[in-house]
Each structure stands twice: as C-alpha cells, then as structure tokens.
Amino acid sequence: MKKMRQAISGFYRETDLGYLMLKPFYKAYELGLRLVSDKFIIKNSFKKHMGYSIDLDNPLTLNEKINWLKLYERKELHTKVADKYKVRDYIERTIGGEYLIPLLFHTKDARDIKKKNLPDTEFIIKTNHNSSGGIIVRDKSKVKWKKVRKKLKRLMNENHYYSTREWQYKNIEPRIVVEKLLTYSDGSIPEDFKLHCFNGKLAFIMVDLGRHSDKRYRNIYDKEWNLLPCNWGRPNGDDVERPSNLEEMIQLAEKIAKDFIYVRVDFYSVRGKTYFGELTFHHASGLQKFFQKEWDYKFGKQLNIKKFDE
Template sequence: MKNLREMISGVYRETDLGYFILNPFYKIYEEGLKLVPDRFIIERSFKKHMGYSIDLDNPLTLNEKINWLKLYERKALQTKVADKYKVRDYIEKTIGKQYLIPLLFHTKDPKEIRKKSMPDTEFIIKTNHDSSGGIIVRDKSEVKWKKIRKKLRRLMKQNYYYSTREWQYKNIEPRIIVEKLLTYNDGSIPDDYKLHCFNGKVAFTMVDIGRHSNERCRNLYDKDWNLLPCNWGRPNGNDIEKPANLEEMIMLAEKISKDFTYVRVDFYSVEGATYFGELTFHHASGFQKFLQEEWDYRFGQQLNIPIVHG
C-alpha cells in the first residue's frame, strides 16, 4: 500500500498527465481536509507515520511535543518568519543584513520566470511557502523554462497547512524568490547546518551532508561538537570537522530563537562566511522516527513546552 501511494504521488508530481487526471481529486480531498479538526488530523497522521498513538495531553517525546506546538503555539510572527521572503526583514533587524543570501529576483507571477529575467550567474529558484527544496540553475541557457514555470504554477497553488496542520503556512501569500546559489570554491553545494533550538538555546546541530546527491546523510552533534549516537530520518555520514564559525552560528541562532519555544534555524558556512537559510517550526512535521527511540524521549525531556493541555 505504501509503495502504491508513493507511485501515485510520483505520477502526480512528475508527469503532466498524472497531474491533469489526479489534480481534481486532490482538490476535492483538500476541500474535505478543511472540514476536519486539526487535532484529529494530527493524531491520525502521527499514528500513521510513527506507529503509535500520540498523547497530546501529556507529550513526552520530541516528536510529540512538536505536534503539541502545532496546536497550541500559534503566533503571528511565525507566519512572517516561515515565509522565505518576509523572513529576510526579520533577520536583517535581528542579526544583520550581512547574513542574508543575496536576493536576485522575486515575483508572484510564474510567467516572469524566464531566461531574460534571470541573472547571469548561478542561482536557485524557490517558492516562499513550501519545502520543495528549490530548483538549482547553473547555466540559464540550458534550462527548460516552460517546464520550470509549470512546476512553479503548481507549487503556488498549494497550501501545506491543510495536510500537515502547520499553522504558520496557512496565510502565507505565495511568492517565487530567486537567490544566489551558494557554493564552495570547487563549485559544490555547501552542507546545511540545522540548529535545533529549545526555549531559546541550541540543543543540538543537525548537519545534512550531500543534500543534492543520492548519498544524502545526516549527523547530529551536541554544542561541543560531539557526534551523537543517533539517527533521525537518515543514516549517519562520516564525522565532519567542527566549523570554524560554529560559535557564531550558535550565538545567532539563539538570538533568532528567543521568541519561540522550539525552532530549527538553518545556516550555511561558505569559506568562513555564515549565511542564514530558513526557519522551521516543526521539523519533518513532527513525524520523523529516531532509529534509536530513546533519543526521541531524551530530546523531549529537554524541551519545555509552556502549558501541558489537559
């Protein structure tokens, strides 16, 4: 059944015919989702992905608490900073403009994403309201722009709140942004440092290695850069060297996270320079298993949620 769902999802996302046939059914499904209470969707999805029932009245694990926060921590600021375009203003005021990846273009109209509008450099195209990862462009003369515009039109129509109940995405106005592509001197894509902040303090750093390859790995480190013996969603890679700017990233993440119970603050480290990536309030929507279950409980005990609903 899981393989069938994945196959149908792939046909829907990757083929024109699949999208044409399945999109009307998806729209009906989405309209139905709007009528279902948030708590029911969260409980059902948690059981499906995690294999056991969530206790929202007394959450203990990190994944349970992330889902509790979906329901009970909803601030207007979250909608602003989950928006990959509007968060730039927040970052500039909180830690400084120098940490922003250069913004090269933005628009609400996919028709404007065409060769003549794009910069003569390497860049990445994203939408501001989803987690699709972006479209990397090394040479704009080799890109099938019609295909990219079609993909962007589809992304612009989606609202991720209804399937995940991550409230911050509900009212984001969709927009397309084009940013400079960050690379190392050899042209490779930099690793992604994801600092998970609990109650305004960095609890651990997740490093996604080889994000745009078929050999993507993930390591978790404590604040002293000790590799933690756990796997969250992906296999471990080789132990990597502590970045020279780790202390700077920790300091910046704690400034950014001070107004939130839990948030993941992403940075890139490129030739000694630190760049802000994005903010995520519910990593993997709170539906990602630890291979070693005790770490879900261990991290859960470190995160203090404001009020336990009961």
C-alpha cells in the first residue's frame, strides 16, 4: 500500500498526465480535510498507522506524545523554524552562522529556477515548507529545467498541514531554496545525524543510511555512541563510526532544544565540520512503529510533556 501511494504521488508530481488526471481528486481531498477537526484526523491517522487507538488524555508512548504535542504545543516560533529558509536567521542568532550550509539562491517563483540563475557548482534545490527531499544537481547543463520547474510549482501549491495536522506548516509562505551540495571527498552524499532532544536534553541519536538509494537503514545510538537494540521504522545498517565532532553536535542541539519540549535537530558532519540541517517537531508525524514496542514506551517515559503546562 505504501509503495502504491508513493507511485501515485510520483505520477502526480512528476508527469503532466498524472497532474492533469489527479489534480481534481487532490483538490477535493484537501477540501474535505479542511472540514475535519485536527483531533479527528490525528486519532484516525494514529489508529490506521499504529494499529491501536491513541489516548490523548494519558499518552504513554513516544508516538502518542508526539501526536499530543501536534495538538497542544503551538507557537509562532515553530512556524518560523520549520521554514527551511527563515530558520537560518534563528540558527545564526542561536548557535552562529558558521554552521549554516551556504545559501546560493532563493525565490518564491518556480519560473526563476533556470540555468542562468544558478551557480556552476553542485547544489540541491528544495522547498522550504515540506519534506520532499530535494533535487540534487551535479551538472546544471544536464538538467531538464522545464521538468524541474513543473515539479517545484506543484510542490509550492501543497500544504503539508492538512494531511498531518502538524500546525507549524500551515502558515509557512512557500519558497524555493538552493543550497550548496555537501559531499564527502569521494562525492557521496553524507548521512545526517538526527539528534532527538527531550525537554532540552539529548535523548538519542538517529542515523539514516542510504537516504538517496532504494535500500534505507537506520541506527539509533545513545549519547555515548552505543548502538541501542531498537529499530524505529527501519532495520539497522552497518555500524557508523563515532563522529569526531559528536560532542559539538550534542552541545549545539541542546542549545537549540531549550526552546522546545521535543525537537529533532539534524546535523551533517563533513570533513570534521558541523553543518545544521533542519528542525523537526514531529518525527514521521508520530506515526512510525518501533520494531520493539517496548522502546516506544521507554522513550515515551523519558519525554515530559507536562513541562508544557509549567
């Protein structure tokens, strides 16, 4: 079912025929979603993905608490820092501009994404308001720019909030950002280190492997870089060497996390230098199963959402 949804999404976003055929259905679906309450969508989605009903009055698991936060922790700051363009100002003020990936171009109009406006270097194009993954460009002379513009225009018209009820995405003004492509010395794309912070402190570190390939894996480490015997959404991959700048990433993540109950702070480590990736407030929208259910409860016990009321 998941592969079918991905195929339909790709058909809609990346082909003219798919866009023409499916656009009326997508618009009707979104209109229907607008008429339904946040709580109804969250309860229904949770039961569908997790296999049991969420208890919003007494959430115990990490996934339950993430969904509780979707409903009840809503600040203007969340909207600003979920925006992949505006978050840059927040990061510069919080930890320093030296941790930002160089910004090469940005625009609110997909028609501006053309060869002459972009640099003669490797870069990644993405929108600031969703998690589409981005378009990697190694050689701009080999890109079909008309096709890229069409895809970006369609992404710009989407609003992630209505399907997930992650409130921070509702009022982001769509924008296209072009950043320098980070690579290792062999040209490969670096894995990012996802630091999950509870109540301002690091809880665990997630490393996704093979993000730009068909086979994806995930390892979860504690703050001492011990591989934990749990899997959240994906199986383990090869062990990852402890990054030399681990302590720096932890310190930076906790400095950022002090403003939030739960946040995932993503960093890249390239040639010993730390780069900020993005902030995520509801990993996988709180709808991803642990292979070992007890870890959902273990992590859930560590996250104190009652601090929200203090």
